[in-house]
Amino acid sequence: MSIDIHVYPSLLTLVPMLFAPLFLLFRTKVIHKILATLTVLLDLLIIYKLMLAMPIDEYTGGWILRGIHLRFDNLSLIYTLLFVTVIGTSWISSFKKNYPPLFYFLTSILLSTLNTSAITLDLFNIYVMLELSSIIAYILIAMKENWKHLWASLKYLMISYFAFTMYLTAVGLIYMHTGTLDITRISGEISPIIASMLIVPLLLKSGVFPVSMWLPAAHSLAPTEVSAILSGSFVKMGSIVIFRLTSTPILKHAYIPITFIALLSALIGVILAYNESNVKRILAFSTISQMGFVLAGGPIYGSLHAFNHGIFKSLLFFTVGDQVEETGHYDIKALKHAKFPMYRYIFLLIGILGIAGVPLFSGFISKSIIIHHMPLYGKIALILASIGTVASMAKLASIGYRKSILKIPSHYLIFATITVFVGIKYINYALSSWALIESFIVIAIGLAIFLMLHPKHIPRILEKLDIMVIEYMLTLISMWAILYIQR
Amino acid sequence: MMFYIAALSLIGIGLYVVLTKKNLVKVLIGISIADSGVNLLLISVGYLKGGTAPILEKGLNKPMVDPVPQALVLTAIVIGVATLALAMAVVIDVKRHFGTVELDKVIKMMRGGDGSDA
Amino acid sequence: MRLKHILAWVFVILFVGVVAYSLQTEVPFGHDLTKLAKYYVDNTAKETGIPNFVTAIVVSYRGFDTLGEVTVLLLATLGVIGILPWEKHEKVKKAHPVLLWGIRIVFPIILLVGVYIVIHGHLTPGGGFQAGAVIASAFMLYMVSLSTHLDLEAFAFTESIAGTGFALIGVAGIFAGGAFLYNFLPKGNLFDLFSGGIIPIVYILIGLKVSSELTEVVSHMMKGGAEQ
16 A cells, blocks of 8 residues: 555546536637546546556545545446546537536536545545435436426435435444444444445445336436436446445445345346336336346456446447437337437447347456356346346347448447457456357347247336335335344 | 434434325425434434533533534535425426426326326 | 324334434443544644634545535535526515514624634634524525525625635645645644634635525525416
8 A cells, every 4th residue: 555645546536526617617619628638638647647556545635544535446446447438428429419518517526426436435425425426416317407307306316315314324323333434444343224224325326126216217318428427327336335335344244135136126127128118218227237237246246347337338328319319209119210320220239239248248248257156046137137138128229220321429439449349358257168158048038038028018106206215115124134134 | 312312203203204295395304304313313422421512622621522423414414405405496396397296296297298207 | 094104103113213222232322432533632633723623624634525515515506596497586575664674683693693603613613614504594584584585696706716715725735735625824823813724714715605505595496486
């Protein structure tokens, strides 16, 4: 551990935050493009220098052992790279459209918050950063002044406010019991109810099934770039905090109920995705499912999948979102009439191949590794979920393409390249004949299901606000029960 | 001890309101009450028997209570107020659109609109 | 509907009961200070130069969190202003003379108390956030009792200047001492008004920011909500 005088982790927070007001100060697009490029480049530079000196510990303000503990390590590296890529590419895409300066202001601060969540080790700092990011998300979702957006935003706002009040209680009680707010220095034992009050709000942020029914409405209604940012980076915040917490001896055993919930989420997410006819909601439910994979994978393998998922899910949201914006239709049947232009369809396919776990693409690697490291019941659940993913994505692919001029939009290209590059470069990590066979079987069964099984319309009762509160409480109780039994 | 009871009662009341009320404004107020309860709870866990405020004074000889929860609660109150303000703004806008803030009526109106989500 | 209420009561009582039980066993009322708290109590005055330990923690030791908090409030204000539309409703209620005179007398007193709280934030209980709420309440008194809103440009201006000032002081700390909000001004004597380095300055800026933001939020709600 060393403290490099020139570059230290809190710069990751400060740099985007200091650039943010500049977007409001100068209102011309050219300057915005310059500012955006500068922010991304500086962020990458800081990540690079931090990576060279990894792992770095910092106490903010220079107050060793009595300030806020930040650390940049392997986990931070993966996540900060993901965050800067998703937000940077979304900026590229947004410059082609007419976004108000407020968008850049908000997303810069969001980048700052995301970075902080990847480096912070302080329980209360987590609370502040998660709340800050939630407020940014509320505003981004509700930016269109449409009542549907307002309602989706309000639901998230209320359930999140409610949940994080409980998180705050847990933090306070943990502080008094263990004498510290630093995750690396917590010791002793905390009671199951407090542990659940700490973890379930983080599950809500992570987009896993019982507590994340705010996600489909929010991610599907938002404009394209916002959806990509939300699904690609925002939901990952909860996952990194959970990974940090479950690495501590005091919360290690919480890993088991989290895995149960993750597996449940992986399965139910794809079931709900398959029965949807709104293309963006299919993608949103798929996020719920994939975040189940991420949490089940644990800090080492799950974070890889978080990175891969962030990339190909953003690609999917870009292609699908652009098509929705161009045609004005959300429904699969209606989109089948319009069809994707050829160039966009190719990129859509790359995203689909990524998420479906086809060899030579990034999803194959992270999924195989995660499945490989699960116990038998986990393997079965995740394989079933992968089959469901293939089936749901086949629905998207079935929209079809039409001949068009060949365009290579740079924002699609960035994500597609990463998906393919990671898939090919790291293939020897996942290459075993078993993994290959399994992925082909999954794809075959998935396609078969798509061709044979008719989607049913599922009523959206799970997304009502009062039902969401009950879902939250049930999750809280189950987590408490499992932790109590474990004692 | 009284503080614990008061704080937990506030949290309990807030929880009850959130679970049972259908009026958006009432639910928000319920969350806000629970928030106040949590803040009170955090400060009271820092209490020291016979302690005084964590501010140095000339000639002070009483022990001091824990300053950390007080600092945390300062921040938490501000964040709670900010979130509440934002939520209230959205609720005001909902009232403008739908004319009501009753959850059931709003859902009915949205279902009537285009059958999209509740 | 009755069943739901009963179930809710049962759940709430059980939940609160479980939390209370773990409270009693783990964090009994009036127990000893934690190690971290003892450290703060013993060393804050020396290290930061101010007697108010809570202020020291908020501005100095945990200044990072305060940065996030200030941003939260700023974004909430922007959000409220962005979501609610601008409607020009000038319905000043005809105010009773007693009310008007009451406001005229009370308003400056509230302001004075608020300013006192913020300027002495490092010496006595209080500080930027607390005083911000007090000062804002003076303006709110005016707005709510007369059912009008205050549309002064001064608020937005104050808020931006204060926010920028806060950020600049923090950045200056980076250049002066290598960390955000590093205390680079001289610490002075304990209990002096001018002591504690940058802490009183930061807190005054925060006070200005918070009071203008809260006033703006309520003013905007008074404007946007009037639809009769």
